[in-house]
Amino acid sequence: MQFMLLFSRQGKLRLQKWYVPLSDKERKKISRDLVQTILARKPKMCSFLEWRDLKIVYKRYASLYFCCAVEDQDNELITLEIIHRYVELLDKYFGSVCELDIIFNFEKAYFILDEFLLGGEAQETSKKNVLKAIEQADLLQEAIEQADLLQEVRLLTDP
């Protein structure tokens, strides 16, 4: 997979992940182009389109479009499944996810994506394992934050 974009019906980018090194300018151009092309498509059209030398696979979930670019030989259907799996993961993590969850916790959305895909390839096919890894990393983060807090409290209480 070359990149993944999430954007809203209004064309606002909600998440972007690039697995190929491109300059900011190119990235902006590509996402602008694609968002326009995909938003112009009607709901009954198929989920695949050929774009430059890539295949674009997209799917709409509620108000969000999930869009992936894969290479010519890649399997479009498994890409759709990857998108779906990611949506499921978000759903499990946030508990019936909505666009706002992704806007306000966008770093979490990235962490989940990073546990699921690495360098554009699926790294973990088990939903359970992905969520477990995220939860544990979150626990670790909380523990650190708590320790910091305790330290500060201690510093405040006995100078």
Add this chain to the structure above:
Amino acid sequence: MALKIVKGSIDRMFDKNLQDLVRGIRNHKEDEAKYISTCIDEIKQELKQDNIAVKANAVCKLTYLQMLGYDVSWAAFNIVEVMSSSKFTYKRIGYLAASQCFHESTDVIMLTTNQIRKDLSSPNQYDTGVALTGLSCFVTPDLARDLANDIMTLMSHTKPYIRKKAVLIMYKVFLKYPESLRPAFPRLKEKLEDPDPGVQSAAVNVICELARRNPKNYLSLAPLFFKLMTSSTNNWVLIKIIKLFGALTPLEPRLGKKLIEPLTNLIHSTSAMSLLYECVNTVIAVLISLSSGMPNHSASIQVSFSRHAHTFSLKYLGLLAMSKILKTHPKSVQSHKDLILQCLDDKDESIRLRALDLLYGMVSKKNLMEIVKKLMLHVDKAEGTTYRDELLTKIIDICSQSNYQYITNFEWYISILVELTRLEGTRHGHLIASQMLDVAIRVKAIRAFAVAQMATLLDNAHLLTGNTQRNGICEVLYAAAWICGEFSEHLEEPMVTLEAMLRPKVATLPGHIQAVYVQNAAKLFATVLRGHEGVPADSMVAQETSQLLIDRLPLFVQSSNLEVQERASCILQLVKYIQKLQQKDVEVAEEVTALFAGELNPVAPKAQKKVPVPEGLDLDVWINEPPSGSESEDEGRKSKGKAVFAKEESRHTKPRYTEVDEKELAKRREVRKAEQANNPFYIKASPSSQKVRRDGVGVEHIPVVQIDLSVPLKVPGMPMSDQYVKLEEERRERNKADKKKKKDKKKREKGEKGRRRRGDSGPESEEDITPAHMVDIVTEEMPEVGIYTWSLPHWTFSLPLSESTARHLNPCLFPSQKSSTHKKKKQKKEKKKKKHHHNHSDGAGDESVQNGTVEEEEPLPVSNQSPFTLSINPCPLCQIPVCDIQGNLQDGSQVVVSVIFENKCDSFIKSMEFNVLDSLNSKLQRPDGAGPHDGLIVPFQLPPGISNEARFIFSVQNIVMPQKLKGTLTFIVKTDDSSTHEKLDFKLHFTCTSYLITTPCYSDAYSKLLESGDLKGCSLKLEGVNQPFHHLLARICFHHHFSVVERIDSCASMYSRSIQGHHMCLLVKTADQTVSIDAKCDEPGLLGNVLDEIKLTFSQC
């Protein structure tokens, strides 16, 4: 200290966090840009604080802003700071920001190498995890080179969580740094059998991706993957494996036979559409590779596909797969015609285009009319010119393919073409025009009809030229005018057409069309004269016609287009002259007609070759002896020229031309062509020049099929092609009935024995359909361009043609040729394939060594991780950990040394100066004006814990010997209250290996090199080496920059080149732990030293 921290956390409470930022942006919809710029100012303030939590928060906000499209590259260094925080919370944010914002040209990336290395070896698996994830997004060739080893170690980490990530990221590393593949591949292969399914699938993923880029090297893994395929139940893994097999089967057909069964099983058993699709794709690949079709299997695909093709989104994929099947098994696709035609109605353009592609291969004589009718309906409905143009070209492609093989009624085709002219704004007017010309010329029987149609077109020209200037469709008028003029004898009312062609509006048409108009008006004029002469009552008409021309032509004489002007004035004068004659009652018709006499027949471009050379005609012999004085002649001619006068000399001259070799001939041809090109009087060779006007004699021999239509040919107005469909059906019915009658007769004759083999009620087979018109001239070799280009159709050549030349072959069609566009595409594809192939053969030398060569990227020009030996005096402050010496390809005497400086102390280091004591042989390149002992200033400063890389160029004269250079680094260590000047001594060791550059070599070039005898030999024996042979080769390749040319069992030949172009060849053999290396090089000194270095490498392990 405590207060500082507390203060920081209080600050934090007042800072905006990410949520606040997002909320703020949503609340400031009107002045978003302004709001964000204030936010960015705040962030800049936050980044200046010491508190890492504040910084991390700021970086997190920046990451969000980056997604919104704001430039945050200025904060790259702050991101690195957050990345290097020891706390996971911040590290996580730092790496996320880096993975989103960094790309290859971000310069701070090189500062991160050591931080990443530290994180990779962190005891906390989540630290390692985020580092790997981040790295996968921004890995650069430099990072890949420096960290390859660390990641390789992680592939055997105890935690599957890390192993999995490490395996996957290796793919990215291979892409950036192909040299790492060899040493890493054995471990990667091991991971295919990892106990953890996640790691296993990661390894499958990586190897499949590698194999897709260069399948040849991975054939040997096929059995292993076969086992995995039959045992695995994970669909994700299965898809990857099946895709891999799809890439492998073209190389190994036997594999295909083995695969068919498990794949068909999967097809029937799986419920996952994606897996099914992958299986079908691979089965198709297999079927293509097995040239002998397996009809039953393809049938099974068909079943499974048509089962699903109805569901909405799969249509597209179904069509895609079908187009692959179509190439090899057209029959099996044809049965889905209705389904595909339905797809033309789809709302989605990509589905429609796919369906169109399929139609091209599906037409037959029987269904052509039906399909085209359907397409015509779509043309009318289609919105969007691109799709309409696509439809138009497809219609013409479909009809004209294989020399109009499938067209049975050309009247129908002409009407289709005429209908197509009604398309507004199409770019393909030229295409339609050339089709009209082609058909009118080649199908004699159709001419009368075509002329009538074209006359109508001309009459309605205003409809075509219509509103817009850039309307491409007016090209059609070019064809119409020419056809009407050339075949004017078929015109019923030439006067009307002539009048139409001379309307003032014509002057707005493009020049080349006007030119044709003018010329053909003259032809029509001739026809009108012939029609009206001799009858006294009509002589008035003839004179009126002349007057018409004289009235209208001046308009064209004034044309700005030279061609139009010239023709118009010529013809105007002619007509004036004729008018004079007419007034004297002289009969002129015959003479005028003679101007345009003769018929233009298309002739195959290679037909000329078939003209037998008359006996006694030798084109190479001089007709007249050349004049003697010409100085420009070559030697042979000179002597011949002299021979005319002085015969005694001629005995010595060899016969001319026989000795002239090919090269010389080619040269002369070039010269001649150049001359001709500059000569305005020379008509250049073009396909049209080979068309020949024949005298009327041959025409009678052409079999003309009577059109058995019961309706009048002239259809008033624009004809509807539909009626031809009906007519065609009727005609076929009749034909069938006739045949049936004959058959019945026969049957009766034969009595009971002659059983009917074909049921009358059954569908008629292809052969039963007889075409209504024949394409006249058909050849084995169609011209390269496929469609004749009629630049100036009235130019004629008279050349005697024997009957065999203009081959009016028996009236059947030759299906051998495909249309030109198709052919071109194919050629392109072939080219592409060749390219691929080329890539493979590049790797051919390596592939037998190990299955791990990556060819996907251009190998880096030089990539030497040379064992740079450092003798550094213990210095607590600064360290030079890695040094990298690279030869410079452009300049045979330059070597680039990259040095990484790392600050290990807690103080700031600045004003670094790098100096090396030059030797006679090697010199540090200093800027102009610097003295030979001046140091170079390192262009950066080092904050604590940071490392950076600097490059220095050395010029080296002699590369035969290894070198050691002494150098010093001076720098200032700055602490809060003081600064001290420090010095660090070091030695640079240039090994001979570092002068070598990995260069691929083909085996034939290699053997030539060895045969040349320029190389001197030397040999080396290594005892007690107990590593596998391919490891050993990989080691030599990796450490000493060799590439493998060929490997046979336990013997391999290797090649490398020095920066000064010395060839170095190795023959490595192994037997019982003894390795013998025979080496040859044109520089024995260099060879000896490199061998010593190789020996050292092996003694170290």
